[in-house]
C-alpha cells in the first residue's frame with residue numbers, strides 16, 4: 412500500500428498506535444499491520460546491513476542444515492541457510508512486503524509467502540519451524556502467541572522442532588535503547604550512508620515496550636522514524652503457553668553459547684518439539 416505519513420497510523424485492537432512512520436520528504440511504503448521498518452521497501456533494504464552474520468546464525472544453522480524441510484516465520488534466515496549449502500525444502504513466511512522483496516531479490520530458490528504466522532495453514536508439515544531475529548516479540552499478546560503456536564503445531568511433523576528466541580525481560584535490554592547507545596552508520600545496498608538509532612518511548616507493564624527507530628540518509632538528509640512495540644514475555648508463562656499448544660520444551664538457553672537462562676542472560680532461546 413502507498414501511504415502518506417499521516418495515514419500510516421494504524422490502530423491495534425486496543426487502539427494503541429503501534430505501526431507508525433513519519434518522514435521528512437515524500438512518502439514511505441508500508442503495510443498496515445507490520446512495522447514500517449519491515450514493510451517499507453526503503454527501510455527493509457537497510458535491515459541486512461544492520462544485522463550482519465552473528466552467533467545466532469551459527470546456532471540456527473545447526474538446526475536448519477540437517478532438516479529436510481523448514482518453515483521460517485518472519486523471513487530472512489533461509490537465505491543464509493541456502494548460502495550455507497542447504498539443498499532441502501525451504502518456505503519463508505512474512506507479512507511485510509519490504510522484507511519479502513529483499514528476500515526474493517536474494518534467493519529465488521526459497522518459496523516466499525506473504526502471510527501472518529497466526530493464520531497460516533499450508534496444509535502440509537515440516538521437520539523444523541523457526542522464528543529468528545526476535546520476530547516472536549512482534550506477537551504482542553497471548554491471543555497472538557497462542558495462534559502462532561497453534562500454527563507451528565499444525566505445520567510440524569510429530570517430533571518436529573520449533574526453535575525461536577525472545578529477549579529475556581529480566582535483562583531489560585530496552586534500558587539501553589537510547590540514541591547514544593544504539594547509533595550505527597551502515598551502507599545501504601544502493602550505496603547510501605544511513606545512520607540508524609533507537610529511542611525508547613514507553614514501558615507498558617506488564618511486558619510491552621514502545622520505541623522509535625530513526626533512519627537518516629546522510630547524503631540527502633531524508634529521515635524516517637518508525638514506531639514499534641515489542642513484547643518481553645515472562646519465561647515461566649512462555650513455557651506454559653508452549654506446553655498448552657502441544658509443544659514440549661527440550662532446550663532453554665540464555666545465550667547463543669547454550670548457557671543457562673539467568674537474571675542477566677540476554678536471551679530466552681527455546682528448542683521445542685511437537686508432542
Ligand SMILES: C[S@@+](CC[C@H](N)C(=O)[O-])C[C@H]1O[C@@H](n2cnc3c(N)ncnc32)[C@H](O)[C@@H]1O
Nearest residue numbers: 449484485486487507510527528543544546549
Ligand atoms: C526483527 S525481524 C527478523 C527477521 C529475520 N527473521 C531475522 O532473523 O533477521 C522481524 C520480522 O518478523 C516479521 N513479522 C512481524 N509480525 C509477524 C507475524 N505475525 N508473522 C510472521 N512474521 C512476522 C516482520 O515483518 C519482520 O520481517
